Amino acid sequence: MQLQYGANSEPPASQQPIERCQEIPDSVLVGKRLMGILEGIASGFLQTVSLAVLPYLVIGSLFGLVVGVIPGLSGHFAMAMAVTFLYSMEPGSGIAFLLGAHATVSQGGGITAILFGIPGSPQNAATLLDGPAMRDKGDLGIALGAAMTSCLLGATFGAVALALFIPVLQETVLFFGPPEIVILAFLSLTFVAVLGREDMMRSLIAALAGLLLAMVGLDNVTNTERFTFGFERLADGLSLVPVVLGLFAVAEMIELWSIAGPLARGQAKIESSRQVQKQIFEGVRAAFGKWWLVLRCSAIGTLMGLIPGLGSAPAAFVAYGHAKQSSKNKESFGKGNVEGVIGPEAANDAVEGGALASTIAFGIPGSSSMAILLSGLFILGLETGPQMLNQHVDIVFIMIFTIILGNLIGTVFGMFLVNPLSRVTTIRSSMLAPALMAVIVSGAYASNGSLLDIAVALVFGVFGYLMKRFNYSRAALLIGFVLGFVVEKNLYLALMLDGPLFIAEPLPFGLAMIAVVFLAYNVVSIYRNRNRAMPATANDVPAASGRPSAEPHGSPATEIWFLAFICVLVLAAFLEAFRYEMVSARTPFVIMTPLLFLMLLQAWRIRSANPKARTGDIPVTGSTTEGGPGKIGSMLFSMAALFALIALLGHFPGILIYGFLSMYLLARERLVLSAIVSISVTAALFVVFELAFNIEMYDGLVFRYLLGYRDF
């Protein structure tokens, strides 16, 4: 056995990874290795900033930034596109180009999130909790400056952590097996309790609903298609991109349409470029000022990046929860607290360093993006794993410096993007909402090339809008959705591998204890906080201060209808689950039983609450209800029409007709203006998706029929 291990590695004497960590080999070897690493740092840095590499890094970073800004296109896409250019590149420049394109995606996504309330990529969803609220307060520049700086700092932290871990990288990666991942994912789940401003009961309902949604699709243990209800295409499960776009972006569009004002609500008038510039620097200073928060959130991001299959969206939410929990000013979270932007943006970029670990240490990719990176490295003629760690550590440092410098470039250029893009937010909603809607459905389709995803985004849009109105945490739903599958799969594997007592093993047990302490702390602090914050109100309606127009609330009666509807869906799922094998059905049952119970409890709570007191609490201000149900109705109708048009006539004719009709007929804009805007938007999307990124959009049934497809 010993012979199988190279001179630079330790003998695998024991079964427990942690013990292996302690058995560090001879000090001589360590010294030699350290020298190699120091040389690697110098060589890696010099290569990265050399003229042969730097230009590629700049191009890659800018490409990633643009991909990030466009909703629906994510880091995976940026890398897949970049790979095609690698065949003619030198290793150094190839890595800089490829990884640069991946590193800046969440920066670009953050810009879209703060400006438009649309997550540019899924990992920016957590930024939506406070970013757009800051925009509404008139602090747009501060939010953007802080977000981009936190990204840079987070990425730097992750990269430096990766560098520091190089000597024990393999051991670190092997540390996380199914039992440990179950506990960590569970720990992340406990953060839903502190995520939003919403009350605990509703957050739990949302989180459980999210977990249930994660169960949709093929269970590969038994090959059972769960909860697809006859939709064959749902067998792959709901994809993250359309769900995130729907919950947050489409919901925001519905609200925007119903409010009928500019997107940037709080701003009396748009600041001059100078003022925005000044704000950006204020934001930069704010991020540096909160360095301790940045550090902690980056650590969360890096740690969660190590776990395969998790992705960066949950890391950002956990970081948000942590930022809120540790803040002195918890009440202002969700109303435009800069810490609520700094936390998630630092975490979602710090993930990169962690995610690279298993790819570099063993050549085992932890995510689809890392799988592309791996094949890219192969194309460049580089081997990952021990060979790279021992012989090409300079390559690892090129990656590390690429992440840092790429983010620096992204930050600088991102700041130039802010001013022109921020003008867009002042456009009135009657034109902006249909235009952004066209952007959103394009992104939803492009992520998988699936018409179903457009429908998913639209349905989740309605769902997200209602959740927002009734004060259910969309963040909690999303984190449940992302973690549900990870928890179920790893729990199953942990049970299969180690039996039910896996929890009693030292490592998982220690982590579980941490989770319990954490949960207890969360519960206690929330409880104390609540007693202090609202001693008088027995109920959960947030204080009506801040920006009432952005805090719409449904009436208790409509909330009961909403709950009843969800209840019917869950009951249908409950009955459906009886048809599955026990292995596939047990997790859904474990989720649905408390879910049904909590929903009944919530309905009872609404009914028993004094109706008079409630209606008095609800801020029914003019701007919220302007247009009222009629506006919502027209929006829903136009969304259905949008889907039908795309399905029938094809993507671009569909969004063109939809845009024109929404502006001209529904919003009663001028004919020429409606035509010009809708044509320009369609043309711009055509240029971006079909020409620039070469993504084929849907042709439409009519066109497919004429071409001779056997769809019919």
Add this chain to the structure above:
Amino acid sequence: MGISLEGLVRKNVLRWLAASMLAITSLVNGGGVFAQDAGSFYEGKSIKWIVPYKPGGGYDEYSRLLAPFVSKYTGSRVDIVNMPGSGGMRGSAEIFKAPADGLTVGIVPGSALVMNEIAGQKGAAYKIAEFTYIGRISTEQRVMVVGAESGIENFEEFADGSKTIVVGAAGLGGNAYVDAVIAAHVFGLDQKLIHGFNNSPDIRLALLRGDIDAWWGSLAEALKGVSDKELTIVLHAEKNPQKELENIPSVYDVIAGSEDEAAKVKILDAWKALSVVGRPVVGPPGIPEDRSDFLRDAFRKAMSDPEFVETAKAAGRQISYASGSEMIEIIRSVTGMDQQTQELFAVAIRGEL
């Protein structure tokens, strides 16, 4: 914006015009549109090449490597369209129902398509035997590997079933799963099969941690682990093994001289035939013969273009060409396996073995 707008209008108008013209002519001529010479037909056209997976995987990489060369020998532009879903079934079905004008082709997961059809998987909206076969890009060589942590060094240690080995696999009925089940059945191994892993990287990590002992994977993936001294190949399925597999027993060596050898060989042959299907390039059924011949010819030239061979090698992608007619033979031999063997595979895929 002016140019792009113009382009947009022109492209859409032209698309509609072209489609309506096509529809009208085909109605009038009753499908006799395909009268013109195939070479000039493809000149300046664009071929839609469907990849039934996300960008970045093996199928995608092969396609992007080959596309410029297909373009070179057909005179058409090759547009790669990723259409992920249902483990490659969605994109494969899209190819199957595309118009048979020879302008839509794609790469498909051959053995998975065959297995699904054998197991009678519902939702398989294609008939494997009816595709138009252009050729094959590569096959997959399957090997059994053990992790360094398992303490196992060769197949003999557990060949007689005296030692329980823990084997990992991804989905029920997936490649690694079926391989493991069939092997254990034929060799009489004492096997604890744990499936439900996400994908092969997941399984490799479990091997490294020592959570599982062994795994059936592709040779390319296994060799990487071997060179890092993390994995050991203990068994392969080749009759003429390449250099890296010398001194490692093949599945045929293991059963040599055992009772029921002939019956076992039959199962192993059928099993081997499945992996020979590999990654074929196909078009929808009914492409006019002159066009499919033209495509096959162009594909053959592209696959043997020295520059392509060179890039594929540099990218670490094994190629193993088979012609369209050879592919038809291969498919015929797999789908034509006898009832008993077919039943064995069907229960293996369904997880009932």
